[in-house]
Amino acid sequence: xxxxxxxxxxxxxxxxxxxxxxxxxxxxxxxxxxxxxxxxxxxxxxxxxxxxxxxxxxxxxxxxxxxxxxxxxxxxxxxxxxxxxxxxxxxxxxxxxxxxxxxxxxxxxxxxxxxxxxxx
Amino acid sequence: xxxxxxxxxxxxxxxxxxxxxxxxxxxxxxxxxxxxxxxxxxxxxxxxxxxxxxxxxxxxxxxxxxxxxxxxxxxxxxxxxxxxxxxxxxxxxxxxxxxxxxxxxxxxxxxxxxxxxxxx
DNA sequence: AGTATCTACAACCATTTGGTTATACGTTAC
DNA sequence: GTAACGTATAACCAAATGGTTGTAGATACT
Numbered sequence: 001x002x003x004x005x006x007x008x009x010x011x012x013x014x015x016x017x018x019x020x021x022x023x024x025x026x027x028x029x030x031x032x033x034x035x036x037x038x039x040x041x042x043x044x045x046x047x048x049x050x051x052x053x054x055x056x057x058x059x060x061x062x063x064x065x066x067x068x069x070x071x072x073x074x075x076x077x078x079x080x081x082x083x084x085x086x087x088x089x090x091x092x093x094x095x096x097x098x099x100x101x102x103x104x105x106x107x108x109x110x111x112x113x114x115x116x117x118x119x120x
Numbered sequence: 121x122x123x124x125x126x127x128x129x130x131x132x133x134x135x136x137x138x139x140x141x142x143x144x145x146x147x148x149x150x151x152x153x154x155x156x157x158x159x160x161x162x163x164x165x166x167x168x169x170x171x172x173x174x175x176x177x178x179x180x181x182x183x184x185x186x187x188x189x190x191x192x193x194x195x196x197x198x199x200x201x202x203x204x205x206x207x208x209x210x211x212x213x214x215x216x217x218x219x220x221x222x223x224x225x226x227x228x229x230x231x232x233x234x235x236x237x238x239x240x
Numbered sequence: 241a242g243t244a245t246c247t248a249c250a251a252c253c254a255t256t257t258g259g260t261t262a263t264a265c266g267t268t269a270c
Numbered sequence: 271g272t273a274a275c276g277t278a279t280a281a282c283c284a285a286a287t288g289g290t291t292g293t294a295g296a297t298a299c300t
Contacts, residue, residue, distance in 0.1 A: 009142040020136035021258085022129040032216045039276055051259055053277070058257095072267040072276050080217040083210055090207045096152045097200040141288085159246055171289055173247070178287095192246050192297040 007085060011063075015086050018062035023047075024055050031065055032078030038067075041076065127205060131183075135206050138182035143167075144175050151185055152198030158187075161196065 007015075018024055023045055030036055030044070042052040056076055059065040063082040067074045127135075138144055143165055150156055150164070162172040176196055179185040183202040187194045 012145070013140050013142065016136045016140035017257095020133050020140055022133060023258095025132070028213060029216060032213060033220055037276075038278095047258090048260065049277080050261080050279085053279095054258075057278095074277070078213075078217070080214065083213045083217070087207065087210045087214065090203055090210065093148060093152060093198075093203045094200065094207065096149060097198070097203070100153055137287095143288095157246075167288090168290065169247080170249085170291080173249095174288075177248095194247070 005085070007089070012089060014062040015064065015082065015089075018058050018064050019086070021055070021058075023052075024059055024064075027052075027055060027059060027076070028064055028078050028083075030078075031076045032080065032083075035075045035077045037070075037073040037075055039073070125205070127209070132209060134182040135184065135202060135209075138178050138184050139206070141175070141178075143172075144179055144184075147172075147175060147179060147196070148184055148198050148203075150198075151196045152200065152203075155195045155197045157190075157193040157195055159193070 019028075026044075027041055030041065038053055038056055039049060041056065042049040045052055056065065056067065059076075060067055063079060063085075065076050065078050067076050069075075139148075146164075147161055150161065158173055158176055159169060161176065162169040165172055176185065176187065179196075180187055183199060183205075185196050185198050187196050189195075
């Protein structure tokens with residue numbers, strides 16, 4: 001079941017912005033494969049723990065990962081729902097494109113056909 | 121036919137970064153529906169022409185729109201190929217997730233049985 | 241020719257971003 | 271209890287971002 005929550009502009013901004021960094025995308029990839037503590041993630045990149053911790057915070061703010069305490073560690077887990085919501089956003093653009101092509105096709109076909117659904 | 125061009129990290133960065141702004145997403149949407157001159161786009165937003173022109177430049181740099189001269193205007197056209205490439209990127213993350221679930225399933229089932237089909 | 245329109249580009253400014261180091265705090269291990 | 275580990279957070283910095291105004295070059299209109 002897909003929840004189809006309407007995302008605000010700001011939320012969409014955050015999701016795409018979070019994905020616009022190679023380190024963060026790699027963190028998402030790793031934590032989709034399996035949970036990882038922040039420090040184990042930090043060990044994988046040539047930057048400070050604090051920098052990685054910030055990246056994780058950005059991803060968490062976008063909902064792309066969740067973090068839950070486990071002893072003194074915080075385990076980071078990729079959130080497939082957020083990925084799906086981002087996919088739906090891109091699907092919407094594809095749909096716009098296909099609709100446009102559909103309209104052009106209809107235009108080139110018999111002129112009697114009523115104009116297909118058209119929105120602003 | 122899909123060309124499956126391998127995108128560099130920097131290119132992926134640019135695509136997601138370009139999508140991380142509501143005005144730019146709206147420009148993509150509009151220009152997927154139909155071509156528009158930069159000034160006609162600028163008329164739609166409460167910011168200067170120069171600002172909109174910059175947004176278009178960012179989208180062009182990410183390959184999300186193309187621009188071609190038409191008299192004194194530059195017509196902006198949304199590029200569905202770039203959208204599709206972005207979709208493929210997100211698909212890759214979904215696939216990682218599904219693979220993980222598949223592996224867990226295989227682990228829980230009797231080791232002889234092949235992993236059952238699993239959907240969300 | 242002269243004017244209006246469309247665009248590009250430079251210079252500037254405030255804010256955000258992505259990194260750093262240093263400090264403080266909770267948890268685990270000895 | 272003390273030391274070591276994992277994390278969060280603050281202060282700081284350089285560079286990028288998103289906006290502005292102003293100037294200048296093409297193209298179109300009359």
